Amino acid sequence: MKYKRILLKLSGEALMGDQNYGIDPKKLNQYAQEIKKVKDLGTEIAIVIGGGNIYRGVQAETGGIDRVQGDYMGMLATLINAMALQSALEQNKMYTRLMSGFKVENVCEPFIRRRAIRHLEKGRIVIFGAGIGNPYFTTDSTASLRAIEIEAEVVLKGTRVDGVYTADPEKDKNATRYTTLSFQEAYEKNLSIMDMTAFTLCQENNLPIIVFDMNKSGNLEKLVMGEEIGTLITSK
Template sequence: MPAAPRYKRILVKLSGEALMGDDAYGINRDTLAGIVAEVKAVADLGVEIGVVIGGGNIFRGMAGASSGMDRATADYMGMLATVMNAMALSDAMRQSGLNARVQSALSIEQVVEPYIRGKAIRYLEEGKVVIFGGGTGNPFFTTDTAAALRGSEIGAEIVLKATKVDGVYSADPKKDPSATRYARISFDEAIGRGLGVMDATAFALCRDQKLPINVFSIFKAGALKRVVMGEDEGTLVHV
């Protein structure tokens, strides 16, 4: 009899940059399809999945236009970019046979549903993937903070930060070949060593809610599934 997943409900934090592949900005369709396949492999195990997605891949293409812009205005533009990414991810999931719903912290009801906590939880219980766009709906807060917030609200057992790096290292592995990956590290240790796991607000919220974080590479085949199964993949940050 196959082993059961360690986690029943998860929140995946996916950066917008992860969708670019090798492109300078925008969405690389092959990369998007690969990410969806990783998510589908976990959904097929019966795991309930929420996703918070960033917008850096789209906003990077507007970097010149946004230079010198008021911070709040730029942040709202970034939130709109996350909604665009959420819609693209939802469409790719639909094409792969996954049932997905997009909920936005910004009110754009002609395009996507507004974020309603109770409805999001019901969708998860029905086996649908819920993609949260629009960040927190407020400027000055990152999508890392949105992931910590939504993860806490929906009762996720863990936040999985899907990046291009396969964990948290003692130093930058690109600059220091002797850098080692932490398999596990406490929140207090990560803070004490100045490790950039998430931004400070998100990190503090996860610590206060006793919501563990696992940092792993979404581009490593099967990594998401291994994390969900409780295998040694990426870095687990815990209380």
């Protein structure tokens, strides 16, 4: 394996499948099976998942909800997704632990760095919910921060496209995919990969990011084994 310990970042929207909102059980099980392939290789896996399929704090202000309140509502949405993913993983015979950025003691553990690392060492998949527990931070920032804290070797950002493009490939048929990028190049080209806080955290800590298509079967496994899939962003 190329990577022994990874952090997988999934979007909440991906869980909708073909639905307009909510969670598609088929998509949830598909992701669980893809993760199991990697787990069976002996990879230590941590996961951060968004909540956009349920609620977005950033959009709350347009509906008259205070931004801070909206962000906390969004964090609770990520916990719902995390619990759903945890259930799907366990149904596929994997051991998991769900850790939250703030206390929700009836359903998960609070995030404690050393405990999270110990769970990984014992072969458990660790899911981080509720962001970092504070408003104004995205789940991208959570993924970067938690990856650094647990000493992951890479952040794997699973999306519905197969990497980073010169333009939106769904709108521009002439868009071309980058195979590799430096953090500086991504800044200069103003590419929307992660929010600035998340991106800067990865750059300052020399933590590579790979953007790839999570919906294509086998991609996650191939990445862990070292195949060049998606777009790699590094401090080169």
